[in-house]
Amino acid sequence: QEAAKYNKKVMVLDFVKPTPLGSSWGLGGTCVNVGCIPKKLMHQAALLGQALEDSRKFGWQLTEEVKHNWLTMTESVQNYIGSLNWGYRVALREKSVAYENAYGEFVGPHTVKATNKRGAEKLYTAERFLIATGERPRYLGIPGDKEYCISSDDLFSLPYCPGKTLVVGASYVALECAGFLAGLGLDVTVMVRSILLRGFDQDMANKIGDYMEGHGISFIRQFVPIKVEQIEEGTPGRLKVTAKSTNGSETIEGEYNTVLLAIGRDACTRTIGLDKVGVKINEKTGKIPVNDEEQTNVPHVYAIGDILEDKLELTPVAIQAGRLLVQRLYAGATRKCDYVNVPTTVFTPLEYGACGYSEEAAAETFGEENIEVYHSNFWPLEWTVPGRDNNKCYAKVICNLQDNERVIGFHVLGPNAGEITQGFAAAMKCGLTKEQLDTTIGIHPVCAEIFTTLTVTKRSGASILQAGC
Amino acid sequence: MAQRLVLQRLLSLTPRTLPSQGPRVLPGRAFSTSVGCRSTFNVQDGSDFQDRVVNNPKPVVVDFHAQWCGPCKILGPRLEKMVAKQEGKVQMAKVDIDDHTDLAIEYEVSAVPTVLAMKNGDVVDKFVGIKDEDQLEAFLKKLIGA
Numbered sequence: 196q197e198a199a200k201y202n203k204k205v206m207v208l209d210f211v212k213p214t215p216l217g218s219s220w221g222l223g224g225t226c227v228n229v230g231c232i233p234k235k236l237m238h239q240a241a242l243l244g245q246a247l248e249d250s251r252k253f254g255w256q257l258t259e260e261v262k263h264n265w266l267t268m269t270e271s272v273q274n275y276i277g278s279l280n281w282g283y284r285v286a287l288r289e290k291s292v293a294y295e296n297a298y299g300e301f302v303g304p305h306t307v308k309a310t311n312k313r314g315a316e317k318l319y320t321a322e323r324f325l326i327a328t329g330e331r332p333r334y335l336g337i338p339g340d341k342e343y344c345i346s347s348d349d350l351f352s353l354p355y356c357p358g359k360t361l362v363v364g365a366s367y368v369a370l371e372c373a374g375f376l377a378g379l380g381l382d383v384t385v386m387v388r389s390i391l392l393r394g395f396d397q398d399m400a401n402k403i404g405d406y407m408e409g410h411g412i413s414f415i416r417q418f419v420p421i422k423v424e425q426i427e428e429g430t431p432g433r434l435k436v437t438a439k440s441t442n443g444s445e446t447i448e449g450e451y452n453t454v455l456l457a458i459g460r461d462a463c464t465r466t467i468g469l470d471k472v473g474v475k476i477n478e479k480t481g482k483i484p485v486n487d488e489e490q491t492n493v494p495h496v497y498a499i500g501d502i503l504e505d506k507l508e509l510t511p512v513a514i515q516a517g518r519l520l521v522q523r524l525y526a527g528a529t530r531k532c533d534y535v536n537v538p539t540t541v542f543t544p545l546e547y548g549a550c551g552y553s554e555e556a557a558a559e560t561f562g563e564e565n566i567e568v569y570h571s572n573f574w575p576l577e578w579t580v581p582g583r584d585n586n587k588c589y590a591k592v593i594c595n596l597q598d599n600e601r602v603i604g605f606h607v608l609g610p611n612a613g614e615i616t617q618g619f620a621a622a623m624k625c626g627l628t629k630e631q632l633d634t635t636i637g638i639h640p641v642c643a644e645i646f647t648t649l650t651v652t653k654r655s656g657a658s659i660l661q662a663g664c
Numbered sequence: 665m666a667q668r669l670v671l672q673r674l675l676s677l678t679p680r681t682l683p684s685q686g687p688r689v690l691p692g693r694a695f696s697t698s699v700g701c702r703s704t705f706n707v708q709d710g711s712d713f714q715d716r717v718v719n720n721p722k723p724v725v726v727d728f729h730a731q732w733c734g735p736c737k738i739l740g741p742r743l744e745k746m747v748a749k750q751e752g753k754v755q756m757a758k759v760d761i762d763d764h765t766d767l768a769i770e771y772e773v774s775a776v777p778t779v780l781a782m783k784n785g786d787v788v789d790k791f792v793g794i795k796d797e798d799q800l801e802a803f804l805k806k807l808i809g810a
Contacts, residue, residue: 228666277732280665352667
């Protein structure tokens, strides 16, 4: 759409290869259809369930038992997604961007072949190309995985309640899905090969795991599935999972209605003819290395989004990179995408918002003696009356002692973590220091105000347990 | 919205529920509901739209709707009921914009429900969103009368 603004003739080729179980979706990519949007809506569904329980203490009289209907929720979520798909079609049309629901592949340096779902082929030529093909869930490569397991591609439109679920993986996808499924009342187990949330601050990752475990989600650690068999067909059916320990030869078996694989995502770069145009990819990961202007090794081919090597896999990053790229190409702009201090949020039952360095990365980059970590527990006011979870929410900032105690890492574990983090990300972009944080007056009574009154350092070892306001 | 291939194949096998010949004259009020049934039909494809809407000697209201659209589910039956009341003077074509995106784009549908009033292949009137029965009655009478 950005390029069309500058009167360029633009075409979009979008095609979804169905999952092994036949799931597919409309225009908009992963985020809209099988990612952020349905995920957050289902997370909200789970939070509302909790809110209904809390409401009793606030005087609401629920006369009936509170139950959840999976189909009602999925229908509502899919209806909303449908309206988004249509909205994108209209937007493309209004901006005069040609759109084909066809699978694009390079057949020459400036030529792409588009194959639609009926197999009809068309050829298109262009001066420049932008690859944004994203990723798809990885399968385990064990017997029964493609036949019986589902992935996040299938979960958000599953036409039946998944029932007792085994989630395989420790990614944010795995934990977020496990989180809301349990929040909806399902029996959930998470099978983890080694650590939780690789790449994230491990102190925070462990707190997230502890919270989930404390709320009824079982964790099986240091095991990987080696076989999935079907005991009984059905919607859902019954599956038997055999798993092997990662240290030793112990094997275990378990029975579940659904097995959800969330062990990682693979870039869709291997079957789009990149060899025909000469674009180099990392053979091992499938990712495309680009320079800081999102250009591949072939000058007229660019790439954005999850397929980029060593870049953050986040929707807003891809969108920003794409817009700035087009502005540089066609509007004479020079701004490049800033990949530093990009805020994110993990929507696990206890939400986690972060911006900047993890504690480990900060210690490694600046030296442990050169950073100061301020932290505190906090108890959201809304949780006091229903008597929920004191001393589980947590706030942490990491400061660079060699640079005016500049805030280089921001971490919050608590409700509305995303909303809290957004503002602090802007402050960090302006060079926020600990002193500026301390001289900012807090808003009371909200969770975020804790960041204006952090005094205890990790180094001191002092207690951060809270008693109450 | 997400689809499953099996379901799609099933839908494409669903036979047409209405005959493609022109309307027959029916005696008496006992058959008023079947007149309503035949006054309303689902458009199957582009050429079906040409035959039964564009080339229809009678005026046709075209209801562009979508499965994911809540208000469409309210307007649809309401419009069908008001069309049936017009005793065959107007017909109603239903177009699912996800199944027939080309048609929806051709007629510049942005939001749903969008209802077009068509006479002799031309769009003579249109509205977007929900209307109540009285408003629909006026809309239809204007189409028939004009």
